Amino acid sequence: MKLAVFVLFALAGPALAEGLAAKRVIRAGTVLGEADVIAVRAVPGGLSDPSEVIGREARVTLYAGRPLRSADLRAPxxxxxxxxxxxxxxxxxxxxxxxxxxxxxxxxxxxxxxxxxxxxxxxxxxxxxxxxxxxxxx
Structure with a gap:
């Protein structure tokens, strides 16, 4: 009886962090909810924690797919x-x-x-x- 050995190699590479972006065009003055954001590849200065976004108000028009930054949002x-x-x-x-x-x-x-x-x-x-x-x- 032969024993088959399978070896899996994981390619080591940098882990890609997730950031947040607007799911659709959101007008300034709109309070963001969970349905308004999607996960995207993180960018420097972008927000990645949903608690920093949900319940905040858009300061400017937010475009679909564009990463969210703290300067784009404010308290309602x-x-x-x-x-x-x-x-x-x-x-x-x-x-x-x-x-x-x-x-x-x-x-x-x-x-x-x-x-x-x-x-x-x-x-x-x-x-x-x-x-x-x-x-x-x-």
Whole structure:
């Protein structure tokens, strides 16, 4: 009885990492879901972790098959342009609230311009998770 020996050789080579790309054309302002992305060959600066993409908003138009980069995405907008928002200013134990008009769209943590409706002064503020805008202080 002869014993047949089979030897398998694995060709050693660099492992190809996977990146993420848009599955279809996605307009700016669209929040991405799992069905909007596909795996592609990774490129330098491209995103590869789905948690960095799913639930984020397209900052620019994303084209099918083109790798996604962090600069292409942002936090979903909580404040729309021309929306009335509450401005918050804190100094020590004092909090001042005022009504303002957003002059740009913005997501959580983004700095946007706001016009104070009482004084008509334009200021910058940071969008908070509840959609109010922190205008300064501590």
């Amino acid at each position: 907008a909580l404040v729309e342009r021309n929306q009335l928002v509450t401005l918050v200013f804190r100094a020590g134990g004092l909090s001042l609230l005022a009504e303002g008009r957003a002059l740009a769209r913005g997501g959580e943590g983004e700095r946007i311009r706001i016009m104070n409706l009482q004084s008509r002064v334009t200021i910058f503020g940071t969008v908070l998770p509840d959609g109010t805008v922190f205008a300064g202080g501590r």
